Amino acid sequence: MSVANPPQTLPGRLRQRVSVTPSAPAFLLRNADGDWQPMPWSALLERAEHLATHFVRLGVRPGDRVAIMLPTGPDWECCQYAALLAGAAVVGIDAHDAPQNLRHILAIASPALVVAPDAERLEQLRSLHPGDWHAIVQAEAPSDTGLPCLSQLTTPCEALLPEPAADDIATLVFTSGSTGKPKGIAYSHRQILLACDTILDRFPAIRDDARLVCWLPLSNLFQRMINFCALTCGARSYMVDKPDQIARLLPEIEPTLFIGVPRFFEKLYAGIRAELARQPRLVRLLVAASWSVGERIARARRAGREPALAWRMLQPLADAVLVRLRAVMGRNLQFMVSGSAPLPGWLMERFHGLGWLVLEAYGISENVMPVALNTLDAYRFGSVGHPLPGNEVKIAEDRELLVRGAGVFSGYVGGDGSSPIDAEGFLHTGDYARLDEDGFVWLEGRKSEVFKSSTGRRIAPAPIEAALKQIEYVDHAVLTGSQRPYTVAILALRPDHPLSSTVHDPDAQQRITADVAAAVRDFNEYQRPGAIVVAAKPFTIADGELTANLKIRRKAIEERFADVLAQAYSRPATDASSRSAVIIAP
Incomplete structure (x- = not known):
């Protein structure tokens, strides 16, 4: 249940949650036996208060920063609230981030305390930023290191905990770095909780009996905001520390709603297709027919009209088939939300026909409040x-x-003084968009991504990349071609697809060429790829090609493939069909 007049600091809200539902589970973590072990809100507060006294003893003062590099789990949350109780701001560090990004983030954050998983990882951080900071590790460290371990800090020490104010900085987050170095952004307790309260107002299904999933990196504010919403309304969160296990665990968790990034939904769809491909032909035909019925009914209802009588009569039969596919997300799912990057409209339509409603939301790092979102009562795919x-x-x-509002940041921390906020207080988002007659926001591409060809044609790569990713074996797609006579598609293939191991085979390359041509046939000729580059290995966060929330880093990818792109553009600039050869990157 929500509470009246909630406090405007995160520690205050945690204390109020404990006063209302002390024994209700805050988090549940799966143990080695497969049982979900709960941590009540009262235990979270007690643990955080004990840790906070040790943080203060180690020298953490109000206004300092505490950097946390831990896997998703209760320890992350306990350390976060401990830092907040000590008056510090939390800085999430992604263990999978590229070393140059970690070095840059640590230099700007200048933490007073770092919480790392183990001594080895801590030394790696010190080598990147040998600052004068204290450290705590999650795993017990060798005695000669003198490092305190989280499991040993179970009792409080003598320390007076300050009470943060609503306008004190609660967290320092960093942009994804998809277009350059990450930039620091500070948000106050008041701003974070304003965003949480607004989100909950738009999604009344998030309440005290809701089952949420905490599975995205907590170094990213996206997942933490969902957890703060759970704090406010008293919902429970099931913690999954290994994202590659999420699909296996969702039927056990049976979430009320699910929050994900487009990459999850793309893989979910690919997994369903792969499983169907293994079924007998009769089963495949039955599922295809049922799904077609579901799509027709969903399409009619999105248009605000009653489905034809024939489809309504077939719906119970179709749903008896589709409910088995939906079981992969549990039986209680009401809806899903996608954020951090655009989700292809065709995929939302397919899911809607299956019986899953995916609502797209839009936010940017420089505004802690989501800028816009679809809701159960008002949504439009795309x-x-x-x-x-x-x-x-x-x-x-x-x-x-x-956009202008109370959630907008006040400027980059440690930056060069430049700001995307104009004299009237409006934040320039960097996204092209339009507003329709009903007030829905439609994004039309990033300003930094839209490019012009050497012939003066303006090209937005996102729609073309989305079309290419519909090819069953394509994991990521990047379209490039600024000031070039034609575009080139860089494709990273799914490592689990048989085609990925045969890309040097002429027949495989011929198939790739044909599939790409089919995927982009509805685009203008100047938008279609004039050459295709196939990456030898998948894009990863560690290699700097993906951000922590799995968005592509265009500049890094173009730099990595610079030699191959030069080869692609060395071909004669005739018509696109004669250039569409496949080049395998070394």
Whole structure:
């Protein structure tokens, strides 16, 4: 249940949650026996308060920063609330981030304390940023290191805990670095909780009996915001520390709603298709027919009309088949939310026909409040929904989306003084957009991604990349071609697909060429790839090609494939069909 007049600091809200539902589970973590062990809200507060006294003893003072590099789990949350109780700001560190990004983040954050998983990882961080900071490790360290371990800090020490104010900084987050070095952004307790309260107002299904899943990296504010929403309403969160296990565990968890990034939904769909491909032909035909019925009914209802009588009569039979496919997400799922990057409209339509509603939301790092989102009562596939209350949006003359509101940041921490906020207080989002007659926001590409060909054609790569990713064996797709006569598609293939091991085979390359041509046939010729580069291995966070929330780093990918791209553009600039050869990157 929600509470009236909630406090405007995160520690205050945690204490109030404990006063209302002390024994209700805050988090559940699966043990080695497969049982989900709960941590009540009262235990979370007690553990955080004990740790906070040790943080203070180690020298953490109000206004300091505590950097946390831990896997997703209760320890992360305990350390976060301990830092907040000590008056510090939390900095999430992604263990999979590229070393140059970690070095940059640590230099800007300048933490007073670092919590790392083990002594080895701690030494790696010290080698990147040998600052004067204290450290705690999650795993017990060798005695000669003198490092305190989280499991040993079970009782409080003598220390006075300060009470943070609502406008004190609660967290320092960093942009994904998809277009350059990560930039630091500070948010206050008040801003974070304003965003949480607004989200909960738009999604009344998130309440005290809701079952949520905490599986995205907690170094990213996206997942932490969902957890703060759970704190406010008293919902329980099932913690999954290994993201590759999420699909296996969802039927056990049976979430009320699920929050994910587009990459999850793409893999979920690919997994369903792969499983269906293994079934007998009769089963495949039955599922295809049932799914077709579901799509027709969903399409009619999205258009605001009653489905034809024939489809309504077939719906119970179709749903008896589709319910077995939906079991992979549990029996209690009401809806899903996708954020951090655009989700292809065709995929939302397919899922809707299956019986899953995926609502797209839109936010940017520089505004802690989601800018816009679709809701159960008002959604349109392809749009990112209505602007949230508290966000004043307008479209600039060049079609860039601008937003102003209490959730907007005040400037980059440790930056060069440049700011995307104009003299009127509007944040320039860097996204082209339009508002339709009903107030829905439609994104039309990132300004930094849209490029011009050497012939002066303006090309937005995102829709073409989305089409290429519909090819069953394509894991990631990047379209490049700024100031070039034609575009080139860089494809990273799914490592589990048989084609990935035969890319040097002429027949495989011929198939790739044909599949790419079919995927982009509805685009103008100048948008279609004139050459295809196939990466020798998947894109990864560790190699710097993906951000922590799995968005592509275009600049890094173009730099990595610079020699191959030069080879692709060395071909004669005739018509696109004669250039569409496949080049295998070394």
